[in-house]
Amino acid sequence: MGQLLIKNARHLIHDNELKMQDVLINDGKIVEIADKVTTPATRTIDAHGALLTPGLVDVHVHFREPGFAYKETVATGSLAAARGGFTTVLAMPNLNPVPATQAAFQQIKANNEANGRVHIYQYAAISEGLIAEDVSDMAALAADGAIAFTNDGKGVQTAATMLTAMQAAAKVHRPLVAHVEDESLVNGGVMNLGTRSRELGLPGIDPLAESSQLARDLVIAKATGVHYHVAHISTKESVNLVRFAKSQGVHVTAEVSPHHLLLDETHITGDNAYFKMNPPLRTPADRAAVIAGLLDGTIDMVATDHAPHSHEEKQGSFIGAAFGITGIETSFQLMYTHFVKSGIATVEQLLNWMIIQPSQAFNLPGNRELTIGAPADMALFDIDHEHTVTADEFASKGVNTPFIGATIYGQTLLTVVDGQIAYEA
Numbered sequence: 001m002g003q004l005l006i007k008n009a010r011h012l013i014h015d016n017e018l019k020m021q022d023v024l025i026n027d028g029k030i031v032e033i034a035d036k037v038t039t040p041a042t043r044t045i046d047a048h049g050a051l052l053t054p055g056l057v058d059v060h061v062h063f064r065e066p067g068f069a070y071k072e073t074v075a076t077g078s079l080a081a082a083r084g085g086f087t088t089v090l091a092m093p094n095l096n097p098v099p100a101t102q103a104a105f106q107q108i109k110a111n112n113e114a115n116g117r118v119h120i121y122q123y124a125a126i127s128e129g130l131i132a133e134d135v136s137d138m139a140a141l142a143a144d145g146a147i148a149f150t151n152d153g154k155g156v157q158t159a160a161t162m163l164t165a166m167q168a169a170a171k172v173h174r175p176l177v178a179h180v181e182d183e184s185l186v187n188g189g190v191m192n193l194g195t196r197s198r199e200l201g202l203p204g205i206d207p208l209a210e211s212s213q214l215a216r217d218l219v220i221a222k223a224t225g226v227h228y229h230v231a232h233i234s235t236k237e238s239v240n241l242v243r244f245a246k247s248q249g250v251h252v253t254a255e256v257s258p259h260h261l262l263l264d265e266t267h268i269t270g271d272n273a274y275f276k277m278n279p280p281l282r283t284p285a286d287r288a289a290v291i292a293g294l295l296d297g298t299i300d301m302v303a304t305d306h307a308p309h310s311h312e313e314k315q316g317s318f319i320g321a322a323f324g325i326t327g328i329e330t331s332f333q334l335m336y337t338h339f340v341k342s343g344i345a346t347v348e349q350l351l352n353w354m355i356i357q358p359s360q361a362f363n364l365p366g367n368r369e370l371t372i373g374a375p376a377d378m379a380l381f382d383i384d385h386e387h388t389v390t391a392d393e394f395a396s397k398g399v400n401t402p403f404i405g406a407t408i409y410g411q412t413l414l415t416v417v418d419g420q421i422a423y424e425a
């Protein structure tokens with residue numbers, strides 16, 4: 001007797017071939033995969049040929065709790081994750097309190113565990129308030145379960161602090177994740193500095209704010225041997241720097257967001273804050289470079305930077321609105337539609353970017369394959385029918401995405417975490 005039987009699901013086998021089979025789950029594990037499973041189950045779901053994959057992994061989400069529960073909570077954020085097909089996420093530390101101390105970290109971790117519908121790993125902060133020069137006690141935080149360290153939202157402004165942070169992270173074998181942004185080049189900008197900012201008469205962030213700090217970090221990463229991970233890479237120069245650093249043996253990985261792959265500054269319809277995020281949408285040349293970087297392996301993975309905000313915080317002008325867009329409920333679907341269905345990439349590549357690479361880079365437990373004995377963390381996607389994204393369909397509290405109205409394939413039908421249904425359409 002099985003607990004859950006998923007019939008007629010197509011899943012990836014080898015050489016990018018999809019095969020239609022039945023999958024039986026019991027006690028949180030996959031117990032049988034066959035062309036026809038005849039073992040009875042408590043619940044049977046007919047997938048009608050939908051795509052079954054291991055659960056997606058997102059290494060960059062903002063769940064806003066504690067401190068900003070009006071934007072998102074662990075309950076709503078993790079339901080949104082499940083609705084996107086994600087079973088594992090890594091949660092950012094720009095919270096209140098900031099998890100730079102053991103007390104704050106333990107409180108946040110306990111709340112994640114109590115209210116999370118998916119597996120949530122928590123980042124600890126590099127330093128207090130995400131801005132202090134003194135580096136947090138990484139050994140203690142790692143012992144408490146910090147998956148990695150980052151001050152995401154803020155760049156680490158001095159080389160001395162970054163050197164100390166990388167040495168400490170290397171010592172405890174945790175990745176050091178960087179939001180690269182030199183504040184001396186931001187100039188009060190709200191979008192990319194360039195043609196579009198001049199057209200709209202809005203202040204621009206110099207793209208050198210990202211690449212110049214990244215160049216500095218890569219040199220320090222090489223000297224310390226740390227695993228250095230670049231969050232939301234967005235410029236051509238940054239991609240070139242990571243490509244060169246990899247050729248020099250620097251232990252560096254990089255993530256790119258769906259919005260930096262699919263949009264550039266020419267898509268900004270006007271002074272509409274739903275296009276305001278940090279890093280900002282760049283030029284078509286930058287967008288072409290991040291796509292090329294993802295396809296050639298310079299960029300290792302896709303991560304959403306899911307950043308929910310309240311309605312009020314995203315209304316009106318770029319000036320004054322909050323930075324960030326939501327993404328966890330549209331990430332796989334947009335990537336499937338624009339990379340796989342359009343023929344740029346294969347399902348295998350997509351699953352590599354959204355499951356295998358993130359899992360390996362962050363040393364996450366569990367084998368992320370649909371094999372007998374594997375943890376039953378999986379998602380089922382309808383890749384045959386198109387869907388138009390609407391503002392009222394999200395599980396997230398945030399609806400701040402420029403992809404409302406987009407036509408997508410791959411709506412999530414079912415997400416299973418540890419053998420239990422976490423989301424069902």
Ligand SMILES: [Zn+2]
Nearest residue numbers: 152153179231
């Ligand atoms: Zn960031």
